[in-house]
Amino acid sequence: MPKTAFKADLSRAPEQAKIKTHNRWHPDIPMVEMFRPGDEFRVECFDWTGGQITNNDSANDVRDVDLTRVHYLSGPFGVEGAEPGDILVVDLLDVGALPESPWGFTGIFARENGGGFLVDHFPKARKAIWDFHGIYCTSRHVPNVRWAGIIHPGLIGTLPSRELLERCNKREAELIATDPNRVPPLAVPPYADTALMGQMTDKKAQDAAKEAWRTVPPREHGGNCDIKNLSRGSRVYFPVYVKGAGLSMGDIHWSQGDGEITFCGAIEMAGFLDIGIDLIKDGVNKYGLVNPIFQPSPIEPHFSEYLVFEGISVDEKSGKQFYLDAHVAYRRACLNAIEYLKKFGYSGEQAYVLLGTAPVEGRISGIVDIPNACCTLAIPTEIFDFDIRPNASGPTRSVTAGVDVVATS
Amino acid sequence: MPKTAFKADLSRAPEQAKIKTHNRWHPDIPMVEMFRPGDEFRVECFDWTGGQITNNDSANDVRDVDLTRVHYLSGPFGVEGAEPGDILVVDLLDVGALPESPWGFTGIFARENGGGFLVDHFPKARKAIWDFHGIYCTSRHVPNVRWAGIIHPGLIGTLPSRELLERCNKREAELIATDPNRVPPLAVPPYADTALMGQMTDKKAQDAAKEAWRTVPPREHGGNCDIKNLSRGSRVYFPVYVKGAGLSMGDIHWSQGDGEITFCGAIEMAGFLDIGIDLIKDGVNKYGLVNPIFQPSPIEPHFSEYLVFEGISVDEKSGKQFYLDAHVAYRRACLNAIEYLKKFGYSGEQAYVLLGTAPVEGRISGIVDIPNACCTLAIPTEIFDFDIRPNASGPTRSVTAGVDVVATS
Amino acid sequence: MPKTAFKADLSRAPEQAKIKTHNRWHPDIPMVEMFRPGDEFRVECFDWTGGQITNNDSANDVRDVDLTRVHYLSGPFGVEGAEPGDILVVDLLDVGALPESPWGFTGIFARENGGGFLVDHFPKARKAIWDFHGIYCTSRHVPNVRWAGIIHPGLIGTLPSRELLERCNKREAELIATDPNRVPPLAVPPYADTALMGQMTDKKAQDAAKEAWRTVPPREHGGNCDIKNLSRGSRVYFPVYVKGAGLSMGDIHWSQGDGEITFCGAIEMAGFLDIGIDLIKDGVNKYGLVNPIFQPSPIEPHFSEYLVFEGISVDEKSGKQFYLDAHVAYRRACLNAIEYLKKFGYSGEQAYVLLGTAPVEGRISGIVDIPNACCTLAIPTEIFDFDIRPNASGPTRSVTAGVDVVATS
């Protein structure tokens, strides 16, 4: 086990920690520690809400979570010799739960709190708790399923340059300006009040916080990509934007379906990452890198049986036709899958949570056949303890009755 | 080998065939033949252009293809006992090339002819020819790659009901009306002149042709889904909309990347399908079916090494931020992959064709992290005869020089 | 489709064919045709018994098969420039059934006729017929299973040199001499009477037949390896022993379990191979080749769920302990699996046939833990239409009653 470069003490709020996390991105956040190419180190991370969600049977905490404070990131870690234009090679040698915290949670956010992909269908706060059993997970709120997690950091990236910082702030501000009062909002602008700026302090931190990125979206540096296949065992290539690179990470997921559709949609947890680092000098230019690229892990589960749902870009409510809109098409695929799963006894909310957490594959299958995009959602049938495939006699209500994802109280 | 229910004589134009294909969808197209649940039969199909594209080294035919005539479908085949509300279970027992036609083609359509997913980057007609070698394909126009095809019908579906026909015509007309002169168009309305209505004749056919669907988009009955994983060995569940179901198919692909991004983007070919059929009575209601669902094939190649490109929903030209737009995000992922492949010596057009034809996985990885959708495109590294993974010394120009996809003359 | 270099006319006995097969190996068998490195060609093959087994419901033909006549090989095909010491690179581009013969058979051989791996348990002749449905097979004699074949030639190899011919004849004669009257025999010596020597004729053929190898065992040139993973899409590297190499093949299997335990144990069929050839000059020396090596196919089915049976090297009847004997250990694993399958309603003979035909994995798991070898046999659970995994309530008799593999009459 490599040395632990960042310690997450789950017994108190991250705001009280000695080595501070950061929940904003800014070029000037100081490095926590410098490493050399070839080094390996362990990083512990808080769950993305920093402990705001607890292992109980009420969704009040999901309803009340303060989303301006989230994504308590561990880092940034500096790399000697790294310069803008290099590629930072990051091996996710291992990712796992912390021994003292063998559980995770999934939330459906209420519309007022950002909502999720299917907010119009599931507008209220809900929560499910998951327990880990070695490589497997189960939930007391979503019965009759069990699978091996594809554990991954939802969020990992390098520090942005000033140029990138400003460019993204500008483009996001322009988007917000097109509908500034929308609920949920189109994007989230810088917000200094709850900013944690890592080891940056005082006036400098306060000034930086006013322009620092929120951590919600992925950007050219990586960030909150929420890619389930960027998992333990994968190798990631990040563009370097500042001297020393500055690698930070957090928002660890035990498992996630493509799209992370409930927004707080993965199985969220505190955990650790074992990181190996290396450099490709001038790699951005050599390889034409814009966004990160990666090689997935050899130990991703390979399921051999899936049930696949199609969706096309026609709005489910109005029947309105959209033009090659993969967002709408994937939403329809998800809704189709949810209706199907309900036939076996799941509540809509349980099915929604399942699609956000299980290793489902969300694909852009056809994107040129005007006017319909065709997206597919593939559910591995082996995660269920009953047979979900269609047959002549129709679905059997196989889901344990009397349990559901939990509501607010 | 089951009996051949539909014969495609490639030596003459499909318009000259004795048993006529259809290139429109309409509830009243007569069944070619009736089958019983449990039956198996073979169906031969013309390539989607009905022979308009030839195995030569000029893209003139791609430039000149008449897109109002395309999708020469074999069928419809009727199923005894099938009624609206049933599910038609279709086993794609086998799909393959015709012995006399062991080759396929990929076209990049010019903007004037519909364009493709990256029409702003590749606005001109181009063509690549592929040769089949048993389960593998190679191209004299795209060197240094070879892979096993995931052979599938781009287009397969059941006859629509009148209600569905009218509903879709209406919603597509409304979309067209928002920008009726757009090039390429937003959608394609009914067009009687070049309609082939199968065994329907005379006045009845002429009238039906005026309202019959064009075959371009997938719809609730299946149709032109272009899903690469709906391949030989898969089982598909279609909603039945008319008495007898009416299953038709065509547009066979030797191989396709997710999205079929060059539009004529798969490796297009004439071929055959071995079909097995069965029924689930009242299945639509029992399983809540809206669009088709399917189980993929056990013999899809499982690659263990991929290189994955990320893209986010920021326009590549203007830098404009889009809101959770998976279309834009996937376009960026594709463009990132193309830039990368160019570093090894491929032309942009070759790389574009590769992404449309090779078994690349296009995923909606994150669709809730406002404002950026994050899509990924995964390329199996094993299809190349050189190592495309990043390394410290940078890419080596490994692609055979002096060949390219072909242009118009 | 490449040109057909060898035609198998199934309407008459192979002895009556114009271009003769060979059922012995000898250095001097003339080449059927010469090819150049880079060439591709199609080869049709008789089933291994040359049509002695028919698609009916009696095992009389299995009981009566003349095993001195079997393995009607297509070839040898010569390669220009091939010399002893080279490696012949053979691409199995495709392997499949002949359109006019979409079925196969599996036999259990009687003790008097060679028996099989479990001859002491199943000493009588039995037969099962399999029907092909596209990529899948089913049997009217072994119900409730269906799977995609890993189609492969049981037998493929290059012509031996005179030195190799004599060396193997000598070592096999020495083995036979240790127990010359054993039933079944330890090995089969040359036997001229029923020899087919391809295009070799007259006195020369008669003389050669007296020393020519029988085709039963695999040897250093390849031959009857019966490796299920040497399948359509694989690439094989053969040592070249004579000028021109001389590649012959036959004994095509639709599917086989590791070990081919019923002896006539695969799903045997007539079929075709599409072959691509190339040379590595002086490859035997360069790579230290003794036996052939190969790269398996990318389209082998990858099952994700198996049930695995262990066996150790203790004889099932006497309880006698054997020393690291993988033969005994694998037999025990097979017997354990058969007993298990019987609990669901299969007859012992059906289960035996299943293990010989389905894509089961037979592994030497431990071979050093004195005195027990530990072998395992892994059955993919997905080939059954019921759940064969253990559970608390015990096995359910799920196998269709009233059918069985067929006996002699």
Place this chain on the structure above:
Amino acid sequence: MPKTAFKADLSRAPEQAKIKTHNRWHPDIPMVEMFRPGDEFRVECFDWTGGQITNNDSANDVRDVDLTRVHYLSGPFGVEGAEPGDILVVDLLDVGALPESPWGFTGIFARENGGGFLVDHFPKARKAIWDFHGIYCTSRHVPNVRWAGIIHPGLIGTLPSRELLERCNKREAELIATDPNRVPPLAVPPYADTALMGQMTDKKAQDAAKEAWRTVPPREHGGNCDIKNLSRGSRVYFPVYVKGAGLSMGDIHWSQGDGEITFCGAIEMAGFLDIGIDLIKDGVNKYGLVNPIFQPSPIEPHFSEYLVFEGISVDEKSGKQFYLDAHVAYRRACLNAIEYLKKFGYSGEQAYVLLGTAPVEGRISGIVDIPNACCTLAIPTEIFDFDIRPNASGPTRSVTAGVDVVATS
């Protein structure tokens, strides 16, 4: 993380531990702790030599290891309600290294010390040390390879009944009697001197030790099966022979090739297992269980490219023909692979160690084609950092020079 039921203090010899391990099997060894069906618990284990092998660069410790003391097992753990004839269902929920011991070792045993599968070729003591990097391992003694471990217990089983104890003692004694002075021996009889009998003490322990099984071979209760696929995430079904079942385990491997051919052939390590238990009452009878059966893990790496070596049952030295001897055939496959790997620069000993430790597949491919068994050994090509596939120009010496597995000093 479940509660730790057994603690392995690596800082001192297992003989000094408070809760004693056992290195013999006997029906009367007392349970360490009782659990109920449904319980989960963690078990720590010493490496199989109990710390006799150290992380240094001399093989003296491998040469000097006392093999009468080995297999320090943690347990037995009892299960309430378990009775003879039941099946004990064991979930290997997780298996891993201990944080304080992120390394493992592989030994080649000298002939005098038991030797290995290829003892006639590699008769001297050798050692390689492996370092763990998250899910991957590398070795300073075997360069240019890196792979993800399929972590598993080499040894796990239930307590034998008295009847089974005596039966196995008898059959093994009879084998030994056939050649009692053989080096290495045919089997190892009970040996009281170095026996550790767990919590059994005094006279009772001394008496039991005289008849207790040595732990070397697998037997009907499981034991030292050394099956690489019985790995983290798998579910194993053990016959119960005594009241309470008595589950013990140890000999954890980070990775092993099929056969574990160097004897101390896996990557041996101390580690932990997270165990879940359940019962199938009367399961032995219900399912006809003789040896354990299991379902493998969904997170085993699935490699898509292998290089496969064939071997047949002809002795490499004398050229003698053996009758369907899978032991000889697998040895030839291993030797063929070693010769091949040497062409790239590995020493024979390095190649030998590689085959024993990397996730190679050893298969009984053909076992009926008299007189040759055909075994295959499949090496995943992706574990190498160079291309090991054959090509026209021949192998390149790619292995880092100047390092080798270590010898005695």
